[in-house]
Amino acid sequence: MHLADEIKMLNESEAEWLHLDVMDGRFVPNISYGFPVIKAVKAISTQVLDVHLMILEPEKYIADFAKAGADHISVHIETCPHLHRTIQMIHAENVKAGVAINPHTPISSLVDIIEDIDLVLIMSVNPGFGGQKFIQQSLKKIAEVKELILQTNSKALIEVDGGVNLENAKDIIRAGADALVAGNAVFAAENPSEIIKRLHNIG
Numbered sequence: 001m002h003l004a005d006e007i008k009m010l011n012e013s014e015a016e017w018l019h020l021d022v023m024d025g026r027f028v029p030n031i032s033y034g035f036p037v038i039k040a041v042k043a044i045s046t047q048v049l050d051v052h053l054m055i056l057e058p059e060k061y062i063a064d065f066a067k068a069g070a071d072h073i074s075v076h077i078e079t080c081p082h083l084h085r086t087i088q089m090i091h092a093e094n095v096k097a098g099v100a101i102n103p104h105t106p107i108s109s110l111v112d113i114i115e116d117i118d119l120v121l122i123m124s125v126n127p128g129f130g131g132q133k134f135i136q137q138s139l140k141k142i143a144e145v146k147e148l149i150l151q152t153n154s155k156a157l158i159e160v161d162g163g164v165n166l167e168n169a170k171d172i173i174r175a176g177a178d179a180l181v182a183g184n185a186v187f188a189a190e191n192p193s194e195i196i197k198r199l200h201n202i203g
């Protein structure tokens, strides 16, 4: 019921992307929402819709998410045995393609895909629930991805998702992040747009 109000707040805030977590109750132990909600968000949001698919067999739904209004679609490397093909499917919909990696997945698994993608989404918590604590080891992973991007001349941006707040944002940016996803830090605050502004000013 409050979704429309929150989207209006975001439209007027300094946030540039609206990150949507889609969960299936199988790849992650939680269920979020599907196409109807994304379409409803798209109808009122003026921001880039950054859709993060935490679902098994994401390739089955790429066209539907594109149709629902996704500007970016990120799939988990852990769910994609044919990752290159899945990335091609996303690009065929004229949508920017991202690859998300869980905390235990090594950066080396990105070597053969890094030049083909627009985003690397580094999970800095185990995906499934909001409000978790940032895994400190993620800073090293961000730096490793940055190094890989520089080595390969990839155009991919680094997005960091999980436990981001005003205290750790500076270190995350310094490690090489281009985009920060903040959930709890923003929405649990008394004045969300003020927190967004302060996060934005750190970068």
Ligand code: ZN
Residues within 6 Å of the ligand: 019, 020, 021, 052, 161, 181
């Ligand atoms: Zn996410």
